[in-house]
Amino acid sequence: MIKRGGNGRIVVGVTGASGAAYARRLIECLCGGGIDVHLIVSPNGQRLLREELGVSEVSSEALFGRESKRLIRHAYADVGAEIGSGSFPTDGMIICPCSSNTLASIASGLADNLLHRAAAVTLKERRPLVVVPREMPVSRIDLLNALRLTEAGAVVCPASPGFYMKPDTIADLVDFVVGRVLDLVGVCHSLDTRWSDRLEASGRFQEDAGNQ
Numbered sequence: 001m002i003k004r005g006g007n008g009r010i011v012v013g014v015t016g017a018s019g020a021a022y023a024r025r026l027i028e029c030l031c032g033g034g035i036d037v038h039l040i041v042s043p044n045g046q047r048l049l050r051e052e053l054g055v056s057e058v059s060s061e062a063l064f065g066r067e068s069k070r071l072i073r074h075a076y077a078d079v080g081a082e083i084g085s086g087s088f089p090t091d092g093m094i095i096c097p098c099s100s101n102t103l104a105s106i107a108s109g110l111a112d113n114l115l116h117r118a119a120a121v122t123l124k125e126r127r128p129l130v131v132v133p134r135e136m137p138v139s140r141i142d143l144l145n146a147l148r149l150t151e152a153g154a155v156v157c158p159a160s161p162g163f164y165m166k167p168d169t170i171a172d173l174v175d176f177v178v179g180r181v182l183d184l185v186g187v188c189h190s191l192d193t194r195w196s197d198r199l200e201a202s203g204r205f206q207e208d209a210g211n212q
């Protein structure tokens with residue numbers, strides 16, 4: 001997996017929405033692909049990692065079973081960390097999963113912790129910000145917050161896996177979402193998430209081209 005261009009650094013925020021498995025796979029894919037992951041986990045994000053994955057220590061070993069120097073952990077309260085400043089270059093930020101609470105905070109410009117501050121910095125520096133909300137159903141307030149963030153330049157990418165790839169396992173569903181998120185930040189991957197790849201593999205592209 002190779003990041004096209006850029007400086008090989010991505011900020012990842014994990015918040016207290018369901019879907020800790022998405023965060024784990026995302027971080028594993030980024031670190032495994034040679035990207036430095038600057039990780040911030042909200043206190044409620046830590047609770048979700050514990051409740052959904054049984055992970056109480058946030059480290060690469062605990063998350064995906066191997067040591068990675070690419071995982072750089074930051075304290076949630078440390079608004080003075082380097083990623084809280086626009087002068088620290090990154091290739092963008094992903095918040096996965098993103099709670100409605102964090103969606104609202106970022107859409108309102110709040111920045112009283114490092115996760116929200118790093119998101120505000122990503123927007124002001126016009127870098128890619130991908131938020132992966134997980135809530136259902138959504139209120140008008142959630143929708144307006146998502147619209148506000150979209151208008152500010154973020155990409156709202158709901159954790160909503162497609163079924164047209166015929167998933168067999170939960171891991172397939174997780175990979176579908178993570179693959180789309182990696183696409184959005186320009187990180188090449190080999191996760192089987194693209195319908196066009198399936199068409200190509202089945203020869204449909206060639207057949208269609210032959211019929212034209």
Ligand SMILES: Cc1cc2nc3c(=O)[nH]c(=O)nc-3n(C[C@H](O)[C@H](O)[C@H](O)COP(=O)(O)O)c2cc1C
Nearest residue numbers: 015016017018042044045098099100101102134135
């Ligand atoms: C087990 C559990 C599951 C939750 N799932 C969601 C969820 O899927 N989406 C959401 O927006 N909030 C969810 N919440 C509520 C958030 O954790 C809560 O609003 C919290 O304030 C979010 O804080 P944070 O944004 O700082 O992480 C859940 C809470 C718990 C305890």
